[in-house]
Amino acid sequence: MKIHNFSAGPSILPEFTIEKTAEAIKNFAGTGLSVMEVSHRGKEFIAVMDEAVALFRELLNIPEGYSVLFLGGGASLQFCMVPYNLLSKKAAYLNTGTWASKALKEAKLFGEVVEVASSKDANFSYIPKGYTIPDDVDYFHITTNNTIFGTEIHEDLDVKVPLVADMSSDIFSRPVDVSKYAIIYGGAQKNLAPAGVTFVIVKNDILGKVDRPIPTMLNYQTHINDGSMFNTPPVVPVFAALQTLKWLKEMGGVAAMQKINQEKAAILYDEIDANPLFKGTANKEDRSLMNVCFVMNDGYEELEPEFQKFASANGMSGIKGHRSVGGFRASIYNAMPKESVQALIDCMREFKKMHLK
Numbered sequence: 001m002k003i004h005n006f007s008a009g010p011s012i013l014p015e016f017t018i019e020k021t022a023e024a025i026k027n028f029a030g031t032g033l034s035v036m037e038v039s040h041r042g043k044e045f046i047a048v049m050d051e052a053v054a055l056f057r058e059l060l061n062i063p064e065g066y067s068v069l070f071l072g073g074g075a076s077l078q079f080c081m082v083p084y085n086l087l088s089k090k091a092a093y094l095n096t097g098t099w100a101s102k103a104l105k106e107a108k109l110f111g112e113v114v115e116v117a118s119s120k121d122a123n124f125s126y127i128p129k130g131y132t133i134p135d136d137v138d139y140f141h142i143t144t145n146n147t148i149f150g151t152e153i154h155e156d157l158d159v160k161v162p163l164v165a166d167m168s169s170d171i172f173s174r175p176v177d178v179s180k181y182a183i184i185y186g187g188a189q190k191n192l193a194p195a196g197v198t199f200v201i202v203k204n205d206i207l208g209k210v211d212r213p214i215p216t217m218l219n220y221q222t223h224i225n226d227g228s229m230f231n232t233p234p235v236v237p238v239f240a241a242l243q244t245l246k247w248l249k250e251m252g253g254v255a256a257m258q259k260i261n262q263e264k265a266a267i268l269y270d271e272i273d274a275n276p277l278f279k280g281t282a283n284k285e286d287r288s289l290m291n292v293c294f295v296m297n298d299g300y301e302e303l304e305p306e307f308q309k310f311a312s313a314n315g316m317s318g319i320k321g322h323r324s325v326g327g328f329r330a331s332i333y334n335a336m337p338k339e340s341v342q343a344l345i346d347c348m349r350e351f352k353k354m355h356l357k
């Protein structure tokens with residue numbers, strides 16, 4: 001039976017990425033050695049790093065004046081590196097979920113933090129709008145896709161202050177106007193690569209404005225100067241990321257990917273809305289194209305464990321919802337084929353036939 005991987009992260013990767021990485025684990029670039037056991041300063045790996053950066057730039061159409069970095073520490077370390085490097089006095093944060101809250105908490109270690117709006121009052125089921133960002137902040141931080149609550153900011157915001165975005169779970173899912181951002185970062189393990197590498201796109205001239213001394217490893221400038229080779233980068237995840245980027249280009253790039261993602265999300269949300277046994281948890285206009293959260297509808301709550309079992313028995317893996325929302329979460333990242341989404345829909349329809357009152 002085919003297993004469909006709906007896991008939120010680490011999550012599904014293209015078969016191409018897994019195959020090419022498996023090959024390189026055995027024999028990397030004809031060296032007769034594993035990619036796990038060669039120098040990161042050898043010409044073969046330098047070529048991998050250079051191509052990954054170049055494809056990153058090409059696929060997201062990154063303008064001049066920005067650097068692309070591959071670091072360790074996960075998105076969670078960026079919660080600290082961003083304020084360390086940018087926050088002199090005051091920063092603004094939009095609180096849209098667990099990850100946004102963690103980022104905000106960390107920034108408070110470095111200066112004054114203004115929470116411009118929060119959707120905590122409704123268990124983060126919507127994206128706040130119509131808030132005011134103070135003019136005198138060093139930057140404004142957003143989480144574009146809320147992996148846990150299944151909400152997403154679908155467009156690039158126009159703001160007057162430097163914009164910083166955690167795009168861990170929606171990077172490469174749509175075209176992004178990078179010129180509107182000062183920093184974009186994310187852990188790679190949702191839509192790009194195995195865990196262990198963090199991508200950062202940083203506008204070079206946003207740096208160097210804070211007075212505090214910054215530890216070498218936490219200073220973006222260090223990694224810009226050394227092309228992400230100041231210390232040993234996560235070699236295997238970077239190799240895998242390059243394979244995903246090649247696959248993405250082959251698929252037609254981010255615009256083509258956005259179209260596929262919209263189709264996949266539409267058929268699943270349509271089923272959730274049409275099937276009387278289920279209901280979505282996120283505000284309709286803010287629904288994520290990547291993480292689809294739903295619960296049993298009123299009157300059918302007691303069937304939750306049974307649907308979980310039924311879905312698992314039919315090959316659906318990783319659809320259990322996060323404990324802070326409950327119910328189910330189907331993560332349908334770039335690598336998830338439409339057929340797998342359809343398989344989940346078929347499962348929901350079958351379950352309806354069995355249980356509709």
Ligand SMILES: *Cc1c(COP(=O)(O)O)cnc(C)c1O
Pocket residue numbers: 009073074075076077099143145146147166167168169186187188190
């Ligand atoms: C998963 C996730 C994180 C945490 O990433 P780590 O790499 O585990 O630190 C942060 N932000 C978002 C939006 C996420 O989905």
